[in-house]
Amino acid sequence: MRKFFAYPLSVIFYLAFGLTICIFHPVQWVCYNWFGYQAHKKSVDYLNFCILKCLNLLGTRFTFENPYNIKRDQPIIIVANHQGQWDISPIIWYLRRLHPKFISKIELGKGIPSISYNLRKGGSALIDRKDKRQSIMAIRDLTKTLNKTNRSVVIFPEGTRSKDGIPKQFATGGLVTLFKFMPDAIVVPVTINNSWKLMRWGGFPQDIGVHVKHTVHKPIPVAGTAPEELVKQVQDIVLADFPRIKEHTRKSKLI
Numbered sequence: 684m685r686k687f688f689a690y691p692l693s694v695i696f697y698l699a700f701g702l703t704i705c706i707f708h709p710v711q712w713v714c715y716n717w718f719g720y721q722a723h724k725k726s727v728d729y730l731n732f733c734i735l736k737c738l739n740l741l742g743t744r745f746t747f748e749n750p751y752n753i754k755r756d757q758p759i760i761i762v763a764n765h766q767g768q769w770d771i772s773p774i775i776w777y778l779r780r781l782h783p784k785f786i787s788k789i790e791l792g793k794g795i796p797s798i799s800y801n802l803r804k805g806g807s808a809l810i811d812r813k814d815k816r817q818s819i820m821a822i823r824d825l826t827k828t829l830n831k832t833n834r835s836v837v838i839f840p841e842g843t844r845s846k847d848g849i850p851k852q853f854a855t856g857g858l859v860t861l862f863k864f865m866p867d868a869i870v871v872p873v874t875i876n877n878s879w880k881l882m883r884w885g886g887f888p889q890d891i892g893v894h895v896k897h898t899v900h901k902p903i904p905v906a907g908t909a910p911e912e913l914v915k916q917v918q919d920i921v922l923a924d925f926p927r928i929k930e931h932t933r934k935s936k937l938i
Contacts, residue, residue, distance in 0.1 A: 685891065686884065692741050693888035699737040703730070704797040711800050720806075727801050728779045731772040738769060742892040743881065747777040749899035751871075755781065758829040758836075758868040760861050760905070762917050763897075764850040765839035766879035773897050774837055774873070782834035786822060786857060788812055806834070819860060826864035835871075836861065840914075848879040850925055853918045855911060862910040870913065872900040872920040898924070 707730040714722035735745060753759065759781055763770065775783055785807040792802050792809040802809060808825040810818035829836055838861065840853040861868075876896040881889050900920050905913065 686888065689741075689884070689888035689891045692891055696737055696740050696889060697887075699740060700734065703733045703737055704795070707733070708796040708800055711797060711804070715804050723805065724779075724782065727805055728776060730797055730801075731775040734772040735776060738772075738881075741881070741889050743769075744894045745773055745897070746894065747773055747897045747899075749777065751899060751902060753781060753869075753871060753902060755833050758826075758833050758865050759871055759902075760858075760865060760868050761835050761837040761871045761873055762858065762921060763837065763839055763873035764875050764921050765841050765844045766848055766875050766877070767844050767882050769878050769881055769895065770839075770844075770875050770897075771837075773895070777897070778835070778899075782806075782832070783837050784808070784825065784829070784834060785837050786810060786825070808836075818857075822857065822860050823864055826861060830865060830867070840918075845879055846882075848877070848925075850922050853914060855914050858914045858917070859910040862905050862913055866905055868905045869902040870905060870917055871902050872917050874898045874900065874921050874924050876924060 707726060711723060711726045711730070714726040738745075761774065761778070761781070761783060763774070771785070784805065785802065787802055787807055787809055789809040789811045791799060793799050801807070806825070806828060808821040810821050812818065825836060828834070838857055840855075840858050841851040845851060862870075874897070876898075877893055878895045880893045881895070883890050903913070903917065908916065
C-alpha cells in the first residue's frame with residue numbers, strides 16, 4: 684500500500700524538482716555573471732531550500748542537529764557518510780553560513796540543470812576518478828582557495844553511496860590530501876541517517892514519509908594529529924551510530 688501511494692507522489696515530486704532546477708539555472712547564471720559570488724551563493728542556497736520543499740511533497744522530514752557554533756575564522760573540512768543524492772541539499776542549506784563546496788566526480792559537471800552549473804562555477808572541485816594526478820591537482824587548487832577564504836569543503840570518503848544505509852570503510856586518499864593541504868583547518872564530522880530509504884526502490888518511485896537525519900559532531904582540529912590517525916578518528920565518530928558494522932569496523936583495516 685505504501686508503494687502504491689508512492690507512485691503518484693513521486694510523479695508530483697519529480698515535476699516539482701525538474702521545474703525547480705530549470706528555473707534556478709538561469710537565475711544562477713544571472714547572479715553569477717551580473718552580481719558575482721555572493722549573489723550566486725544566495726541563489727544556490729535557495730535552490731537547495733526549494734529542493735528540500737520538493738522532498739516535503741513526499742512526506743519527507745528533515746532533522747539537522749548542530750549544537751556547535753562553528754566559527755568562520757579557519758577553513759573547514761566537513762566529512763560525512765553518503766547514503767544518497769539527497770544528502771547534499773540539507774548540508775548546503777543548514778550549513779550555508781560555512782559556504783560548503785564539494786569534491787564531485789567530473790561527470791556531474793555537465794548535463795544537469797542548476798546542479799552542474801553550481802559545481803562548475805560555485806567553487807567546487809570536479810575530479811576524474813580514473814586520473815589520480817588530475818584529482819589531486821583539482822583538490823589542491825580547491826584547498827588554496829579555502830585556506831584564503833575560510834570556507835568549507837564537503838567530502839564523502841566512502842567514495843560511493845550506501846544503498847542499504849550501512850556505511851563502507853573510509854578511503855584515506857582524499858581525506859589525507861585535504862589534511863595535508865589544509866593544516867589550519869578544523870574537521871566537522873557529520874552522520875547521515877535514513878536518506879537511503881528515499882531510493883530503496885530505485886529512482887522511481889521515491890519512498891514516502893522518510894525521516895532523514897543529519898547529526899553534526901564536535902569539530903576536531905587538523906593540527907596535532909597524524910593524517911592517517913585523524914582519518915580513523917573521524918571515521919569512528921561518523922560511524923558510531925551504525926551498530927551493525929561496529930565489529931566489522933574494529934576488525935577491518937582502512938582502505
